[in-house]
Structures are given as structure tokens and as C-alpha cells.
Amino acid sequence: MTFARSFYVAASAAALLSSSPTMGQCDRWQQWIQVALTVDLDVQTHRFTGTESLRYTNNSPDTIQELWFHLYFNAFRPGSEMDVRSRTISDPDPRVGSRIAALAPEEQGELRVGSMTQAGKAVRLEHLGTVLRARLASAIPPGSTGEVELLFSGQVPVQVRRSGRNNVEGVAYSMAQWYPKVAAYDARGWHAEPYVGREFYGEWGNYNLEISLDSSYTVAATGVLQNPEEVGHGYAPEQARVRGGDGRTQWHFRADSVHDVAWVADQEFAQITAQVPNGPLLRFFFQDTPELRAEWEQLPAHMVRSFQFMSEQFGRYPWSEYTIAQGGDGGMEYPMLTLITGKRKLGSLVGVSVHESVHSWYYGVLASDEGHFPWMDEGFTEYAGSKVMQHLFGGTAIRTPAHMKVIAR
Structure with a gap:
């Protein structure tokens, strides 16, 4: 099959599927978010604290009474659904197996939201393993925008699957799915399934990400670095490395029209x-x-x-x-x-x-x-x-x- 013909067949198949009665796109809508994240990582303890400001625009025809978030790092704890599944299914991922069950306390993952507020009012939180239910103080009607502020903390797990620290090649930090990530909401409702090691789905939005850690680490991330002259590390050609006054460097990345942010750091x-x-x-x-x-x-x-x-x-x-x-x-x-x-x-x-x-x-x-x-x-x-x-x-x-x-x- 020629390139042109094969591409036409593939594109036609996608068009037919998207136009079928069960997958119709006539009333297509999608939510929009603006996220400001800060994270401070202690490379000695592998623990971090952070803040998240989330502006959530509700483009759906539904009134949003609650928000759901993913807390993926909690999958890397003995007894998690990902751990149990990996040890009991007939065809386990060999990269996982029983590795989560064997993690010591200082090797485990953790992500917890300490508090959430909406317009100064406390939001009721319910931690459910790898997901978080947040009952809003004020509902977000269709066509409206609500804003919540989060304080969170956690521990970077030893790398088991995708994210974590000290991977098999010795890369220090692979920070994927590391923050409280609002779940996708579409015509089928919330997509806040417990995490068992599969792939992802997120909302479109603009992200500002500020990362603070020891100045000896070079960081790469989703987005465009906003302060290259301050951080150096090859981003500013004339400055190989720049150390912060306290031996720490703050990295500021901005990413527009994306549906996730990840980063990696190594000395x-x-x-x-x-x-x-x-x-x-x-x-x-x-x-x-x-x-x-x-x-x-x-x-x-x-x-x-x-x-x-x-x-x-x-x-x-x-x-x-x-x-x-x-x-x-x-x-x-x-x-x-x-x-x-x-x-x-x-x-x-x-x-x-x-x-x-x-x-x-x-x-x-x-x-x-x-x-x-x-x-x-x-x-x-x-x-x-x-x-x-x-x-x-x-x-x-x-x-x-x-x-x-x-x-x-």
C-alpha cells in the first residue's frame, strides 16, 4: 500500500469512528485549566513540599460540585492496588512484579494534599489511595470558573515504573505524575480511576512550574525555561552553572496548551x-x-x-x-x-x-x-x-x- 493510500485509509477509519452514533462529536466540549505549581525538593531525604493554584473553567453543561485528583505516587506503596494487581494477575509487568511490596518506608512513594481552599473556605478532602475527592465549598456552574489552592507534600519513590528516583541507569529524579493532577471530566463523567500502572488522560491547560532544589542538579522539563540566565546549566551558553545564594536554584518553566507536566533532574x-x-x-x-x-x-x-x-x-x-x-x-x-x-x-x-x-x-x-x-x-x-x-x-x-x-x- 502506498504512503498516500495507507494514510488515507487510516485517516478515514479515524473519521468514521469519530462520526459514529456512539462517538459523535457534534456537542463536543472540553474543560480548561490554568495551573501554577511550586515544588521544593530535599535531595537528602527525597521528600518534597509544594503548592498548586488551579483555575478550573467548566465548559461542560453540568454543574461541578466536586473535583477529583490523581495522587499517582501513592501507587508505589505496599498494599496499593497497583502492588496487589502486579502480584496477582496472570501476566504481570516484569518491571513491577513484587517490587512495590518490597519497598522499605524510606523507598516508598507518597503524595498527600494537606489542605485545599476555595475563596478562603476550606474544601473537604477524602484521600482514597491514588485518588482524592474534593467537595467544593462553592459549585462551578456551566460556563464559569472556580479556583482552588492546594498545599501538598510527598516522597519520591525508588523508581519502579516510569517515575521515581535512582533509575536503573542512575538518573537521580524522573518526576512524572508527581503532583495532584486534576482528573479529566468529559461526556462520560470523571476519569479518576485508581492507578494500576496504565497510561494517562488529562485536561488541556496552561502551566507555570517552579522547581527549587540543590544547585548541582540540571533540570529538564515540560515547557520553556523562563530564567535561563539565572540557572545556567547549558540553557545560557555563557554560563555552564550558576549556584543560588543558599546552594539552591529555582527553575521556572512555562508550558501553554498542554495536558500534563513532567521533569527530570541529575547532577x-x-x-x-x-x-x-x-x-x-x-x-x-x-x-x-x-x-x-x-x-x-x-x-x-x-x-x-x-x-x-x-x-x-x-x-x-x-x-x-x-x-x-x-x-x-x-x-x-x-x-x-x-x-x-x-x-x-x-x-x-x-x-x-x-x-x-x-x-x-x-x-x-x-x-x-x-x-x-x-x-x-x-x-x-x-x-x-x-x-x-x-x-x-x-x-x-x-x-x-x-x-x-x-x-x-
């Missing part, structure tokens, strides 16, 4: 950049060893071509920056950012970077419900990613001899 990160013509600035963060540098320095040229191809064939990448950073486990996409394990040969490094960056279109731009409709992000990402790899290395499919030859390097 050994090097940063290199590449500009996509008429496209985003690409940033790459990796632990600066001779072995990794030899592979990672070849990655930008491939990713520039990948972004050019995707923008030409599947639509323009809409943000000004994109970051690929070493961290997490395997590879996982977040808005404007992906975390990947980085100790790879070039072919594998390109392959995982292409796949995760293509998720910026199929998840990042679409903001699809990855939990209920995984085909919408993984299916289209596999299809588009195979076309990118074909463009980069030749052949007719992702597993071409040319591609496999590169991976084997």
Missing part, C-alpha cells in the same frame, strides 16, 4: 541542542560519559529529520521546544518531553526517540484517553513512526534490514 547531565528548520528547538539531556556522548551526539541530526518529516506529512509540531532526556524506564511520552533509558547503541536510541516523539502528535496534540482508547495513541504512533524510520533508513517497514543493521551497531 551529571550534559545538554546539547539542535534547531529544526521552521520548527522547534530540540534539547537533549544525558549523563556525560564518553560512551553515552559518542551515541547521543549523533542523535540530533536524526531527530531534526524526524521532526521535519512528521511536520510535513502529519501536521506541524505546535510548540517551540521539545526535549529528549535520559530517565525513567524504557521510554515514555509527556507533553514537550520524553524520558528514555539512554545507554543504547545509536539505532536503538533513534528508534525509541522517534517513537516517543511521534507521541507528541498522537497523544500530545490529540490529548486522547490513553487508558480507554490505547489504539488512538499507540496505533497511530506505530504507523507514523514506521514511516519516519523508513524515511531515515530506507526500506518498506520499521523492521527493514537497513533499520536492523543500524540497531545492531
Whole structure:
């Protein structure tokens, strides 16, 4: 099947599905949020405190009486639903298994909202494992906006799945799904399912993120850094490192029109950049060893071509920056950012970077419900990613001899 025809078939299938009676989009609406987050991380204890200001615009036809939040870090505690499921299902994720059950108290995850207020009035909270129910002091009618203020605290777990500290390659902090994240609300209601290790779904919004931690750490995050001259660390070319007056640095990132924020931090990160013509600035963060540098320095040229191809064939990448950073486990996409394990040969490094960056279109731009409709992000990402790899290395499919030859390097 030719590229044009195969793309037409895939697009037609999506259009037919979205226009079916059960999935009609005639009365489509979606909520909108504005989030200001601050977090202060103690790298000695791996504990953090934070604040969250959430402005919630209700574009639904329903009156919102309560808000639901995800508290994902609570999954990494013995006895959690994720722990029990991982130990009892017939086909457990080998990356999890019984690892959560074996975590010592100082290794476990924790996320708790200490208080929430709305216009100065206390909001009643109910912690339910990995979700939080907040009964609002004042309802938010259709077409109106409400604002709540949160104080939260937690502990970064030893990395088990996706997020956490000290991953298998020694990256210090992979901070994904780390804050009280308001659950998505759509025509099917609230999506506040307990977290058992699956993927995600969030509301569109603008985020301001301020991170404070020891100045020896380099941070990469969703969004665009607002204070590069203050922090240095490769963001301001003439300043490799800048230390705060108390040995701490505050990083300020802003991300507009995204549905999540994540970040990663390590003391050994090097940063290199590449500009996509008429496209985003690409940033790459990796632990600066001779072995990794030899592979990672070849990655930008491939990713520039990948972004050019995707923008030409599947639509323009809409943000000004994109970051690929070493961290997490395997590879996982977040808005404007992906975390990947980085100790790879070039072919594998390109392959995982292409796949995760293509998720910026199929998840990042679409903001699809990855939990209920995984085909919408993984299916289209596999299809588009195979076309990118074909463009980069030749052949007719992702597993071409040319591609496999590169991976084997």
C-alpha cells in the first residue's frame, strides 16, 4: 500500500469512528485549566513540599460540585492496588512484579494534599489511595470558573515504573505524575480511576512550574525555561552553572496548551541542542560519559529529520521546544518531553526517540484517553513512526534490514 493510500485509509477509519452514533462529536466540549505549581525538593531525604493554584473553567453543561485528583505516587506503596494487581494477575509487568511490596518506608512513594481552599473556605478532602475527592465549598456552574489552592507534600519513590528516583541507569529524579493532577471530566463523567500502572488522560491547560532544589542538579522539563540566565546549566551558553545564594536554584518553566507536566533532574547531565528548520528547538539531556556522548551526539541530526518529516506529512509540531532526556524506564511520552533509558547503541536510541516523539502528535496534540482508547495513541504512533524510520533508513517497514543493521551497531 502506498504512503498516500495507507494514510488515507487510516485517516478515514479515524473519521468514521469519530462520526459514529456512539462517538459523535457534534456537542463536543472540553474543560480548561490554568495551573501554577511550586515544588521544593530535599535531595537528602527525597521528600518534597509544594503548592498548586488551579483555575478550573467548566465548559461542560453540568454543574461541578466536586473535583477529583490523581495522587499517582501513592501507587508505589505496599498494599496499593497497583502492588496487589502486579502480584496477582496472570501476566504481570516484569518491571513491577513484587517490587512495590518490597519497598522499605524510606523507598516508598507518597503524595498527600494537606489542605485545599476555595475563596478562603476550606474544601473537604477524602484521600482514597491514588485518588482524592474534593467537595467544593462553592459549585462551578456551566460556563464559569472556580479556583482552588492546594498545599501538598510527598516522597519520591525508588523508581519502579516510569517515575521515581535512582533509575536503573542512575538518573537521580524522573518526576512524572508527581503532583495532584486534576482528573479529566468529559461526556462520560470523571476519569479518576485508581492507578494500576496504565497510561494517562488529562485536561488541556496552561502551566507555570517552579522547581527549587540543590544547585548541582540540571533540570529538564515540560515547557520553556523562563530564567535561563539565572540557572545556567547549558540553557545560557555563557554560563555552564550558576549556584543560588543558599546552594539552591529555582527553575521556572512555562508550558501553554498542554495536558500534563513532567521533569527530570541529575547532577551529571550534559545538554546539547539542535534547531529544526521552521520548527522547534530540540534539547537533549544525558549523563556525560564518553560512551553515552559518542551515541547521543549523533542523535540530533536524526531527530531534526524526524521532526521535519512528521511536520510535513502529519501536521506541524505546535510548540517551540521539545526535549529528549535520559530517565525513567524504557521510554515514555509527556507533553514537550520524553524520558528514555539512554545507554543504547545509536539505532536503538533513534528508534525509541522517534517513537516517543511521534507521541507528541498522537497523544500530545490529540490529548486522547490513553487508558480507554490505547489504539488512538499507540496505533497511530506505530504507523507514523514506521514511516519516519523508513524515511531515515530506507526500506518498506520499521523492521527493514537497513533499520536492523543500524540497531545492531
